[in-house]
Amino acid sequence: MEQGLTTFHGIGTTTDWVVMVVYFIAIMLFGSYFGRYTKSTSDFFFGGRRFAWWLITMSIVATGVGSHSFVKYSAKGFEHGLSSSINYLNDWFLFPFFMFGWLPIIVYSKVRSIPEYFERRFSPTARFLATVLLLLYMIGYIGIGLLTLGKAMVPMLPKAFSLFGYHLPVTLMGVIIVIAVITGIYITFGGQTAVIFTDLLQGAILLFAGLFLFGLGLAYVGGIEAFWDLLPTAWKLPLPDFNKPPDFNFVGHFWQDGMAGTIGFLFLNQGLIMRFMACRSVDEGRKAATFNILLTMPLSAIVVGGAGWIGKAISVAQPDVIAPNTAPDQVFVVVANVIASPGVFGFVMAALVAALMSTVDTLINATAAIFINDVYRPIKQLLKVHLGTARQEDRKELFAARVASVGITVLGVLAVLPLDNFPTVYEAHGFFHSTLTPPLAVAVFLGVFWRRFTPAAVITTFVAGVALMILGARYPGLLIAPFDHGIVMDPDHPYSYIRALYNLVVCSGVAVLAVWTTSWQRRLAGRLRAAASGHRTAVGLGVVALLSFVVVAAALGPLAFQLLMSVVLIAAVPVVVTYQGRYDEEEHTLGLTSWSIGEAKRRFKGGEVNELGGEKVVVRWELVDGDEAQETVSFSAEDMETMEADVGDLVYLCDRRRWLGGLKSIHAVYGAPHDEPGVVHITRIQAEAGLFSKGRALVAEKEM
Amino acid sequence: MSYFSHSWLPYIYQYGLGALVFAIGLWITLRSGSFTPSLPRHRKWLVVLLLGFVWYLVLHGALTLAALGHERTALIGAVAVMAVSAVLSLVWTRRVRGGA
Numbered sequence: 001m002e003q004g005l006t007t008f009h010g011i012g013t014t015t016d017w018v019v020m021v022v023y024f025i026a027i028m029l030f031g032s033y034f035g036r037y038t039k040s041t042s043d044f045f046f047g048g049r050r051f052a053w054w055l056i057t058m059s060i061v062a063t064g065v066g067s068h069s070f071v072k073y074s075a076k077g078f079e080h081g082l083s084s085s086i087n088y089l090n091d092w093f094l095f096p097f098f099m100f101g102w103l104p105i106i107v108y109s110k111v112r113s114i115p116e117y118f119e120r121r122f123s124p125t126a127r128f129l130a131t132v133l134l135l136l137y138m139i140g141y142i143g144i145g146l147l148t149l150g151k152a153m154v155p156m157l158p159k160a161f162s163l164f165g166y167h168l169p170v171t172l173m174g175v176i177i178v179i180a181v182i183t184g185i186y187i188t189f190g191g192q193t194a195v196i197f198t199d200l201l202q203g204a205i206l207l208f209a210g211l212f213l214f215g216l217g218l219a220y221v222g223g224i225e226a227f228w229d230l231l232p233t234a235w236k237l238p239l240p241d242f243n244k245p246p247d248f249n250f251v252g253h254f255w256q257d258g259m260a261g262t263i264g265f266l267f268l269n270q271g272l273i274m275r276f277m278a279c280r281s282v283d284e285g286r287k288a289a290t291f292n293i294l295l296t297m298p299l300s301a302i303v304v305g306g307a308g309w310i311g312k313a314i315s316v317a318q319p320d321v322i323a324p325n326t327a328p329d330q331v332f333v334v335v336a337n338v339i340a341s342p343g344v345f346g347f348v349m350a351a352l353v354a355a356l357m358s359t360v361d362t363l364i365n366a367t368a369a370i371f372i373n374d375v376y377r378p379i380k381q382l383l384k385v386h387l388g389t390a391r392q393e394d395r396k397e398l399f400a401a402r403v404a405s406v407g408i409t410v411l412g413v414l415a416v417l418p419l420d421n422f423p424t425v426y427e428a429h430g431f432f433h434s435t436l437t438p439p440l441a442v443a444v445f446l447g448v449f450w451r452r453f454t455p456a457a458v459i460t461t462f463v464a465g466v467a468l469m470i471l472g473a474r475y476p477g478l479l480i481a482p483f484d485h486g487i488v489m490d491p492d493h494p495y496s497y498i499r500a501l502y503n504l505v506v507c508s509g510v511a512v513l514a515v516w517t518t519s520w521q522r523r524l525a526g527r528l529r530a531a532a533s534g535h536r537t538a539v540g541l542g543v544v545a546l547l548s549f550v551v552v553a554a555a556l557g558p559l560a561f562q563l564l565m566s567v568v569l570i571a572a573v574p575v576v577v578t579y580q581g582r583y584d585e586e587e588h589t590l591g592l593t594s595w596s597i598g599e600a601k602r603r604f605k606g607g608e609v610n611e612l613g614g615e616k617v618v619v620r621w622e623l624v625d626g627d628e629a630q631e632t633v634s635f636s637a638e639d640m641e642t643m644e645a646d647v648g649d650l651v652y653l654c655d656r657r658r659w660l661g662g663l664k665s666i667h668a669v670y671g672a673p674h675d676e677p678g679v680v681h682i683t684r685i686q687a688e689a690g691l692f693s694k695g696r697a698l699v700a701e702k703e704m
Numbered sequence: 705m706s707y708f709s710h711s712w713l714p715y716i717y718q719y720g721l722g723a724l725v726f727a728i729g730l731w732i733t734l735r736s737g738s739f740t741p742s743l744p745r746h747r748k749w750l751v752v753l754l755l756g757f758v759w760y761l762v763l764h765g766a767l768t769l770a771a772l773g774h775e776r777t778a779l780i781g782a783v784a785v786m787a788v789s790a791v792l793s794l795v796w797t798r799r800v801r802g803g804a
Contacts, residue, residue: 082767092760093722096729096753100739100746233707236771238764239714250714258718259725286749294756298763449732597738611743 016156016346023350024182027357030198050654051278053287055661060275060288061203061296070210070304070352071152072426074335075328077308078315080248081235084308085301089238090258091265091293098266099286101448101594106273107282108600109592113373114270114444121447121592122455123581124378129462130440131374137436138270138367139408143415144432145360148425150176150416152352155333176416183357184364184409199362200661202354207296209351210303213336217310220339221317230313246490247427252497260500261433263441267448270366271359280652280662281703311335329424364412368404376400423493430496435473438503439465446511451589455581456521456574457514463545464569465507467552471566472502475559514574525579538579545572601704607648609704614644616701618656619680621692626683632671634681635700643702645670650703653680655696666690667703711768719761726757751793758789 076084111117114134119127150172157175161168168174221227228236240250265272266289279285311331314322326334336348376397422428443461446453472479476494480502487498495502514521528534548565551557557565591600601609617639624634633651635643645651647670654665666682666689674681680700682690692698730753733739741747762782769778 082771089760089764090718090722092756093725094729095756096726096733096739099749099753100733101729101736104738233705233771233773234710236767237707237710238767238771239711239718241710242713242717243709251717254714254718254721258722283745290752290756294759449736594733594736594738597736 013342013345015342016349019343019346020350020353023347023354027198027202027354030201049278049667050280050662050665051284052658052661053279053284053291055200056275056279056284056288057291057296058203059199060272060292061199061207061300070307070332070356071148071329072424072429073301073304074306074308074311074332075424076248076426077305078311078326078328078331079308080240081231081309081312082238082305083240083248083250084305085298086239086250086253087257087261088297088301088304090254091262091297093258094262094266095289095293097445097449098289100597102267102444103276103285103289104282104597105448105592105594105600106277107279107285108597108604110604112277113370114268114273114440115370115374117444117592118447118458121588122458123577123583125577125581126443126455126458126462127374129459130443131370133436133440133462134268134270134370135367137268137432137440138363138370139411139415140419140432140436142360142363142367142408142412143419144425144428145356145363146176146180146412147172147416147419147428149179149353149356149360151329151425152333152349152356153179155330156349172420173413173416176413179353179357180360180409180413183360184406202351202357205351205354207299207303209348210306211299213340213348214302214306214310216339216344217306217313217335221310221313227310227313230316231309232316235309235312243484243486244488246488247493247496249487249497251485252487252495252500255504256430256434256497256500260437260441260504263445264433264437267444268437268440270370271362274366274369275362280654280665280667307332307335310339314338360412364405364408367408368401371404371408372397372401376404427493427496434497434500434503435469438469438500439507442504442507442511446508447593449594450515451585451593451595452515452518453511454515454518454574454578454585455583455588456518456577457511459577460514460570460573461507461511463549463573464566465503465510467549467566467569468506468510469503470552471559471562472499472506474555478559510570513570517574518578521574521578524575528575528579534579538576541572541579542576545569545576548572605650605704610644610646610649610702611704612644614702615642616699617642617678618697619678619700620695620697621653621680621682621687623684623687624681626685628685630683630685631669633668633686634671634674636675636677636679637673638677639680639700640670640673643700645702647672652701652703653682653690653698654701655690655692656699657696664691664693664696670702707772711772715764715768718764723757751796755789755793758785762786 073084073087106117109117109120111120115127115131118130153175154170154172157170160170218224218227221230234241240248240253243249243251267273276285276288279288308328308331311322311326311334314335315324315326321338322331322334332352333349336345340348419428422431439462442465443458446461447458468479476499477489480495480499481489483501483505484495484498487495489495525538528538531537545568548568551565552562552569555562590596591603598609617635619635619639633653635645635651640646643651649670651668651670652665653668654662657664666686668682668686671681680698682692730739730750734741739746739750741750762785766778766782769775769781
């Protein structure tokens with residue numbers, strides 16, 4: 001017993017363990033098999049931008065479900081009922097922003113990471129700050145994933161092992177390290193293509209296992225009517241109580257997850273963004289996202305919370321089987337063990353662990369992408385290290401990406417140490433969303449939808465916004481209380497979720513203020529440039545800003561003084577940033593905001609966009625001579641007419657077998673036509689890049 | 705026992721504020737020109753977006769009604785609202801297509 005809660009060890013039988021080991025070996029072989037399709041960094045991170053929506057949807061299921069984990073939602077389902085589904089069913093409100101704002105921008109602008117967008121939209125300094133915040137966020141997130149994995153596995157393991165006469169106690173960190181090694185193997189050697197295909201398999205198994213378990217649970221309690229009647233009314237309601245209890249209330253979750261979390265999920269989750277970048281077109285990305293939010297998210301809510309709801313029903317009917325005071329974080333494992341037979345339990349546990357691994361592997365791959373794009377390449381550029389051909393350089397980057405994956409896995413394991421201090425995984429997750437998401441969410445959101453949002457404003461948001469967030473965390477009773485909607489403050493964990501509203505408000509407020517005062521900043525920066533001692537004054541202002549931040553971060557002085565220093569930050573930072581760099585609004589917004597998607601498409605194509613309909617054609621492929629850099633492929637004039645395509649338009653060529661989901665495909669440019677209908681001429685390099693099989697027909701579709 | 709603060713109050717808050725955010729999203733993307741329902745492909749997405757909103761509105765509404773003991777009303781109401789929304793969307797799409 002721990003803290004009055006019933007905890008377990010050694011759940012499961014030998015059969016369960018055999019099933020789990022077989023499952024893991026199969027998954028690793030599956031991932032390694034698809035690793036052979038990784039030939040470049042583009043494949044490693046983005047899977048070559050070629051996949052169909054259904055494949056990406058299943059891949060997102062495994063990632064999304066894993067990140068919100070069986071463990072914590074079953075726990076909340078057991079404690080609060082159907083309202084544990086809240087975080088899965090509140091993503092639609094911000095969807096128009098994503099579907100017609102962010103998604104086309106990330107695809108057409110060809111950014112490889114979110115910080116890269118910050119550089120192109122704002123400045124290198126904005127990119128640097130975004131990289132720091134994002135890496136912190138993602139490594140912490142990997143830590144949460146690993147911690148959840150460990151907590152899921154520990155109840156299944158005995159308290160200790162004996163191996164060759166040595167007595168090995170089972171510890172949480174020990175379990176996490178073993179899992180991290182297994183996870184690291186196929187991500188390191190497989191890359192994104194391996195992750196997508198592994199996730200496809202795991203996503204399907206996960207949904208099946210979760211729904212199967214829920215079905216077994218319903219049968220166990222006597223059917224759906226008996227289940228419904230057993231649940232108390234409060235457990236049946238789909239939304240939590242408006243403002244109580246402090247650790248699980250509606251309004252806190254609305255702001256923490258529905259708003260900040262959704263922006264974090266759709267706009268900032270590099271793993272998810274990379275999934276959409278791996279889609280073969282923007283429309284396929286829209287389909288994947290829509291299907292995911294409308295259908296698989298509600299299903300996932302049942303999959304992850306169902307065991308908790310069944311556990312509650314059993315605890316009402318048979319408290320001797322599942323005690324009402326069972327440790328919530330162990331409910332999933334306990335319920336699965338009660339209602340599933342040996343072997344089936346092992347399968348369910350394998351699916352659970354696989355789901356969590358999917359999240360972790362996606363995050364590791366995504367963090368490695370950020371490292372390569374936003375740390376490795378800029379440093380290489382700075383040092384002017386270019387020693388070989390483009391292909392050799394790419395091979396080096398691929399190696400660096402694999403090394404980075406290993407390093408990030410290690411950092412993720414280390415991040416578990418501080419995270420384990422949170423009372424539950426749920427709160428650790430909530431803390432991350434409430435704290436690290438708002439500044440990035442406000443910055444990316446305003447960057448996409450507000451052309452007037454300047455580098456000075458975004459950097460002030462990062463610096464002064466964060467300073468005000470620190471003050472909120474330090475003085476919640478004074479600063480967050482006005483936003484609390486009547487939630488009682490828990491002194492140990494004050495305003496775990498509603499703090500997201502405060503953080504969003506202060507970051508947005510700072511951002512808007514910085515934009516509204518742009519003309520003043522420019523005037524002041526102009527005067528500094530004109531004055532003889534202007535540079536010295538600007539440096540002085542920078543030092544004042546730095547010291548002000550230190551005062552706030554280190555809590556030097558009373559609240560009033562720290563607030564004053566925050567105001568100094570809001571005033572000084574935008575002037576220093578405006579003085580330092582000239583900003584051309586047109587250059588930094590064209591094709592990078594929702595107001596110029598047309599221009600983004602033109603840039604993506606490299607010419608005028610062809611929006612005419614056209615039909616798909618089936619062709620067989622023939623090799624022709626061509627150099628490595630050749631992008632064009634040739635169709636007959638007749639086929640081009642059917643596709644309503646012109647020379648210079650973009651074409652997508654894909655193996656005719658739809659079940660491959662675009663694995664064997666390429667993007668190319670229409671070249672000059674020939675006179676052989678039903679044939680496409682491609683080079684050997686293009687055939688290799690597309691992984692085309694000899695004798696297999698291709699489907700050609702005009703893109704734009 | 706009253707469940708208002710646990711049922712309809714969060715529902716009204718979520719779908720009141722949610723509708724506002726959703727409408728602002730549509731308005732901004734339409735005004736900025738990134739979303740152009742004059743294109744048939746985008747018109748289809750507009751219908752999907754609106755039906756998606758109704759789908760969640762109905763889902764939470766029906767579950768709340770069922771939890772409060774009105775299971776039959778919840779089921780009939782949910783099916784009716786979704787059916788009416790789907791038919792209206794279809795009629796609207798055809799009318800717009802006919803007019804275009």
